[in-house]
Every structure is written in C-alpha cells, then in structure tokens.
Amino acid sequence: MLPHTIIHILQNTALITCLVMTMLLLIEYVNVATRARGLVRLKKSKVGQLLASALLGMVPGCIGGFATVALFTHGVVNFGALVAAMVAGMGDEAFVMYASFPLQALALQGILLALALAAGGLTNLLVKQVPAPFAHNHLAIHPVDEHRHHRKEGAAGSGSWRSNLKNISFQRALLVGGIVFFIVATISGMLEHSHWHNTVFSERWLNLLFLVAAAAALVIIVRVDEHFLEHHLWGHVIKKHFVKIFLWTLGSLIVIAFLERYIGAQAWMRSNAHYMAVAAILIGLIPASGPHLVFTLMFAQGSLPFSVLLANTIVQEGHAGIPLLAESKRGFFYMKAIKIAIAAGASACGILFGF
Numbered sequence: 001m002l003p004h005t006i007i008h009i010l011q012n013t014a015l016i017t018c019l020v021m022t023m024l025l026l027i028e029y030v031n032v033a034t035r036a037r038g039l040v041r042l043k044k045s046k047v048g049q050l051l052a053s054a055l056l057g058m059v060p061g062c063i064g065g066f067a068t069v070a071l072f073t074h075g076v077v078n079f080g081a082l083v084a085a086m087v088a089g090m091g092d093e094a095f096v097m098y099a100s101f102p103l104q105a106l107a108l109q110g111i112l113l114a115l116a117l118a119a120g121g122l123t124n125l126l127v128k129q130v131p132a133p134f135a136h137n138h139l140a141i142h143p144v145d146e147h148r149h150h151r152k153e154g155a156a157g158s159g160s161w162r163s164n165l166k167n168i169s170f171q172r173a174l175l176v177g178g179i180v181f182f183i184v185a186t187i188s189g190m191l192e193h194s195h196w197h198n199t200v201f202s203e204r205w206l207n208l209l210f211l212v213a214a215a216a217a218l219v220i221i222v223r224v225d226e227h228f229l230e231h232h233l234w235g236h237v238i239k240k241h242f243v244k245i246f247l248w249t250l251g252s253l254i255v256i257a258f259l260e261r262y263i264g265a266q267a268w269m270r271s272n273a274h275y276m277a278v279a280a281i282l283i284g285l286i287p288a289s290g291p292h293l294v295f296t297l298m299f300a301q302g303s304l305p306f307s308v309l310l311a312n313t314i315v316q317e318g319h320a321g322i323p324l325l326a327e328s329k330r331g332f333f334y335m336k337a338i339k340i341a342i343a344a345g346a347s348a349c350g351i352l353f354g355f
Helices: 003-033 037-044 046-058 063-073 079-088 093-100 102-126 144-150 161-166 170-188 204-223 226-263 265-271 273-284 290-300 306-315 318-327 329-353
Strands: none
Touching: 003 063, 003 170, 003 204, 003 226, 003 318, 037 046, 046 063, 046 079, 046 102, 063 079, 063 204, 063 318, 079 102, 079 318, 079 329, 093 102, 093 290, 102 306, 102 329, 161 204, 170 204, 170 226, 204 226, 226 318, 273 290, 273 306, 273 329, 290 306, 306 329, 318 329
C-alpha cells in the first residue's frame, strides 16, 4: 500500500473518530446538564424522533449521521428513526451533487426525505425493534437526583476552569490535548477529505461546524468538575467507545482502499453499464463516501439514469455506517437490508417508468 494511501487512511480515521467522540461528549453533557429533559421529550415522541433524525441525516457530509448513530446506540431514538436518518442522507457526495446538478440534487433530497419518513414509520410498525446497546448502562436518561449532589456551581458539575487547569488530571489533559489537536488539524486542513479539493463546494465550510462543535466540547472539558469528567466523559464515552470506533474505522478504510486499488471496481462499472443498477446497490453497502462518487460523476456526465443514482444514494450513508457497525452490528445489517429493499424497489420503478 502506497505511503500517500496510508496517510489518507490515517487522516480519515482520525477525522471520523474525532467527530464521533465530539458528538458523544456533547450529547453526554447535554443529557446530564439538562437532566435529560430534551432527550426525554424526544424519546417519548416517535414522530419527533423520525423528523429530527431525518433532518439530521439531510445535513451534507456525515456529521448528522454520526449524531443519529450516537442517539440510537444510547436509546434516545429508536431503530426506525435511525433508518430514516440513513435513508435521508447523501453522504459527502452531496457536495458534488449540489455543485454539479443542483436542481436534480434538490429533487433527489426531496425524494430521499419522503422515502426516509415512510421507511422509518414502516420500520417502527413492521420490524422488531433493534435494542440500543447502551440504553441501560450509560448515556441513558438520568434521574434528577442522581447528580444533584455533584452540581456545585452549574449544570453537570461545572466549576472553575482556572482551578481545573492548574490542577489538571491525566484524563483531562488527554481530552484537552485531543480536542486541541482536532481543532488545529481542522483549521490547517490536515483532516480535509482530499477527493473534494477540486469541487465547487469545498468541505472547508462544513469544517466550521466541526470547529464549533469541537470548541464547545473543549469548553465543557475544561469547565466540568473531576467527578463528571471521570465518570461521564472519560468513563462513559472515551473508555467504552474510542478504541472500538478507531479500530473499526481503521480496519474498514484499509479494506476499502485495498478493494479500490486492486479490484478496480470503478473501471469495471464504467465498462458494464447494464449492470449498473445492481452495482449501485452492492457498492452502496460500503460504509464510506469515496467509492460512491463514481455514480455521482457518471450521472453528472449523462452516463447513468436518475434511478441508478437514487438506488446508490439510498443504500449508502457515507462514513456514518462505520460507528454503527462498531457499536451495533445487528443494527447495521438490519439497516442495510431495509435500505437494499427500498433501493431495489426504487430502481425497479425507474426501469419501469424510464427515469
């Protein structure tokens, strides 16, 4: 494997892991700081879960998918809401779509939203709920009194940042160092996806959202007291998630890079157009953004019908599938099976009606 490929894999692994950890840290803090009032309301409303998750999934890139995976794995939204988010999303390919064919991209997003809400609702009605792996033992809905004796100056045990930094613990130092590295790397462009550099919609504007989230996480890490930091941020989030997500992400990206380099998937698809509908669904199974770009570019060039692009976009969810695979393999494969069925039906309708 070439050195630049290895660097690219490590960059994407660091980006995905940092984003997922940031989202989990923020959700954990909000959960405890608000005494889970907002999450309780969301958890009680299946319609609210569907709408909120579908809207998160529509956010260009993978950050909305990461947030929904975090909410699902901790029992805040149900499996149907997760399916809705994963169907509604267009992954990183959204940048190229809006740059290359904005009107068709808006139409595609509208169709995906309608399919997402329908799929999520039917999943809740017809499919047995997939259990959330961490719904009962962490980042769950906390009783009001559980943390009241730890709350001295503010929500979730916030205290003096000067005192926290002056007597900084090992765990706090690692978290501060990790977030600062992520911020510096994002500002410098170290973690930017290289395959978007030549597109009109650069990923840099979306990195501003990452910076805002990272800055918020940094403030939280610096301000919270030792109990909250050790018990929740370190014990609940980092120890239970970091290594698993990092290794699954790294392993998945290595396999993907090997397939792209040695199997020649893109060249095969270009020379076998009559198999493109099936290829669109099969390639959509890959939990990454890069392999799906060929369908976007071929549609932009007029080489593919809209139905093939739709089928691929339904099945794929960018990198958001990797943390789900790490945390809930059953949820990942059930979600993919449902999306395959939807994509197969959509492509069949496209062939029937000629679009």
